[in-house]
Amino acid sequence: MSIILHIEKLFKSYNKKEGVVINGVDLAIEKGKIVCVVGESGSGKTTLTRLVAGLETQDHGVIKLNDKIVASDKVFIPPEDRKIGMVFQDYALFPHLTVYKNVAYGIADSQDKEVRVAEVLKLVGLEGYANRFPHQLSGGQQQRVALARALAPKPQLLILDEPFSNLDVALKLQLRNEIFDIIKRTNVTAIFVTHDTQDAVAISDEIVVLKKGKIIQQGSSEVLYKSPVDLYVASFFGTVFRLQDDDLEIFGLASETEKHYAVRLKDLQVNTNCTYSTEVFVEKSLFFGEYYLNTVKLSNDTVVNCMSIQKLEGKVTLGIEKNAVLAFGDISE
């Protein structure tokens, strides 16, 4: 597999007050993959993609697209010459142009515009909307026009910046899958920027986790699930409870100093046969159809949740299997 995007030692700061936004990022992305850049707000994920797109200039570092340097200390290729498609958070559809003209906007004059526009509109399922204006479309439709417009010039890389943040939950789930399919079908390399870890897990081949301008972990969702580098990454896949020293003691778990421990919700079992276990008091037991969600209190008054098949009452034993305990070297809050 060839590398389409290669970033080396990238640094960026806007002004002294805000400090460094991108703090030495190295990254390589393979062709044809869908990569998610996740991070909390302020982690620098949007800045990273804007640097790749050429909408910002870096302080130091090199960005290569298809082995060609597009940004370095000496070279800067402007965004219009980078052949990168971008779907903006607010779609940025040109309000004065029809859907057709929006989509045709970026297609080179040498190509048969009509054919290409029809092609991409069909791809996103908006045939028959060519003559509408953006404000006559629903949010989801606007989203798809934005995608069609970005795909129309056949970009070598597609960037989607928080594409679902303006949509309601039901629409988002449906659209997420559709867009995933469309991107897979076109075979374009795509970078998703999102703060929603669910999105990242659902659609990406690879996830890049950004924190304070640095990549703290990169890999497939399996890798991230199995060995998360910190509590934040671990929590991508559901609720995680951090276990403090006194909690560990109650469970009979020996702790190493300098290490931090956590456990996923699903690994807290009502089971006496686990490696580690302790007796807890059930405060609440709520019915959720398939399972009950219980709120229980450890003997040191720490409150955690656990799931059970039956309704729980009074005192029960809560256990954790040995391999279910997550240990991190360092947790930055």
Place this chain on the structure above:
Amino acid sequence: MKKAYLILAIIFSFTACKSDKKNQSESKEDNKPETQEVNVYTHRHYPADQELFASFEKQTGIKVNVVNAKADELIQKMTEEGEQSPADVLITVDAGRLVRAKDKGLLQTVDSEALNKIIPANLRDENNQWFALTKRARVIVYAKDRVKSEDLSSYEDLTSDKWKGKILVRSSNNIYNQSLLASIIANNGEDEAKVWAEKVVANMARTPKGNDRDQVKAVVAGEGDIAIVNTYYIGKLLNSKNPEEVKAGNGVSVFFPNQEGRGTHINVSGAGVAKYAPNKTNAIKFIEFLASKEAQEVFAKANYEYPVNKDVTPSELLSSWGEFKEDLLALSVLGKNNKKAVITFDVAGWK
């Protein structure tokens, strides 16, 4: 809606307060037959006038309230104000406007021995509704270096082919041009006046623009050879603070046209007492003062106008141009012909 009434109420109470004040001042007036003030609507706004008003106040103790605007606007204002108009005196810078004010019934007859004595009959209204205060002659100025005074003779001569592309004159929007044409209409008839205007337009060096001073400057700069201007602008140019303007003033000589015939067209600045003047006595006093020797000297000196008071000699500069024969046409004719003149200008294409 309630709010609207509230606001209306506020406005009314506001005006009510105002009228209270007025009432008080009115009741004061009842004690003395007339408050010691005179309200002057004037088109003249020269610093010299303000000095005169001040010295009038000093001499008589009568306060002079001034509204400065164009005569047209003042006449419109007086018409709308009707009986309630506070105006006592209307002063304009041309006879045409005074005639118009008279025709609209805005002025009243004044019986003042002093005025009748000082001001010649052709310079006042037949019913003594208005009186000229100063005279200006509309003359021809010519470039000293290019034109000889012998080449010039009359306004009518300006239509001759020798002046093709040489004449500079301002727009027909200007009242002095309108009055000049009105006098030509009176003297030569409407048809001839139209031909005159057309031929002058054909001889113009450029489309009319700028003011009289600009015409003089253009003559000196060589854009044309002669210009039709009012005398007192030459005086102003020669006494300007701007050395370039003085140079322009020195570059031309004054020629009084039609000396062989009816005389040079003159226009006047004049005053009349308003029909509904609340302070009639003061108004007459005021006009008498402006016609007095003292005031006329100020007019003559400061503004380079010809005084109407024979006891006063024109300023040195004006005297240096020599005496000239005035067109003795009754000035009221100018007002009567004014509209015809404007329309004739339009038809002749004089911008």
Place this chain on the structure above:
Amino acid sequence: MAIVCFITVPIGTILFKLFLGPGESWQHIVKNLLLDYSLNSFWLILGCICLTLLFGVSSAWIVSRYNIPFRRPLEWMLILPLAIPSYITAYAYAGFFDYGGSLELLLRSVGSKPFRIDVMNILGLIFVLSISLFPYVYVSARAVFLYQSGRLIEASKMLGVKEFRTFLKIVLPISRPAIVGGLVLVVMEVLNDYGAAKYYGVSTFTTGIFRSWFSLEEPSTAIYLSAILLILVFVFIFIERYQRAGKDYTMTAKSDIKLPRITIAKRKQIPLFFLAFIPVFFGFILPIFQLIYWSFLTFENINYTTFFSTAIQSLAIALLTALVTVFFALLVLYFPKWNALKFLKKSSRITILGYAIPGAVIAIGVMIPTLQLDKWLVKMSNEMFGVKIGLVINGTIIVLLYAYMIRFLAVAFNPIESSHLKIPESLSESSRLLGKGYLKTFFKIDFPLLKSGLLSAFILVFVDAMKELPLTLILKPYDINTLAVKAYEYASDELVMEAALPSLCIVATGILPIILLNRLILK
């Protein structure tokens, strides 16, 4: 309703006069002059539209898009030409290029051969009016560039389209409504201009209005002409609206980013700087230079005690006018809302047309009904109390303020309305639901949020009122004088040089508010 009446009465009076038919010279005007007036006005408007677009849009784009030397001062200096009344700029230009004018003196002093450009024709007039009015376009274009175009430019770039084409295909079209809004103001100012056109010898509709009113003594004909003018303005506005209909350009501004600035090579910065500096130079520095030179020649001639009192009176009147006008603009905006009167919402728009009507015509429109009221009051007081009073309202500052208010309502209304549109309706609704009456809601919720719009409106009216002339001439009380009137008196008496000092004062009082205004817009 009373408010709307209050505001529309003067305009209605003029419309009513229209039905009385034109004066007897109407045929004469149609036959000999109308074509000339129309053509001149047409070319004048067309020329001014082109030039103000050129100056306004280019300078707005340069200062909002590029990092150039002295960008910040340029940003506000580009608005300064508004501080000089356009007829004063016209006089200054005529003086500069005059025979023996400043240009000639300058050239002579450096030993070069004097040459002269004749500005006193329609081309010169177009230039002079454009250079003094382009800030209207500049201000509105810049606001869109800065706050609405950033994201779309990025999107266009990402689609492989270069800067210049992006500007043509995206930035200009989306800015069109705002730019046209600025242009409408320019056109109205151009149509309203009397002093400059008259001095430059160009017969336009407005000079025609004055001519038929005063020279032909036919106010009814003048009103007919101004009605034609009004209709033209409405057609112009209507066509624009119609064309725009269906294309809702209002964007979801919340997620938009501010326009990113581009830093370019130094050698490219210099030409851009000069491009943006040209309008400042010709619109402000050159005329100011001429005015200062004239003031220097004539400052001894000025009577300073009256001059200062005039200056203070102007200031006070302008401030009062601004206050009153902003107040009424608020009423026009909120009254229909409070009373849930739908039809008023539309009709309240009529009230902002005052700006399109020449000041002198408004003066008459105001004078006729107020005089009626006055006469009625006089009669009433005479009959009921036996007291004889003079004119109560006319010749007082109330009428002057009233007329100013009518004239400048549009100026105040626009910025207030646009900042009002940014306040979600839900805010005042929730305030009402929390038990506050509409007045309380207004003062606690809307007013603080409208502040910047109100202040902009206040400043705009203030600067305009400082400059206003024909209306002031006709309606001002005796004992009051303004700088603009003073300057006009001198100028109309061919004492153009003496007019320089009061003009400079008008400019000086305008500069600070304009800088403040610029801050407000950029906030």
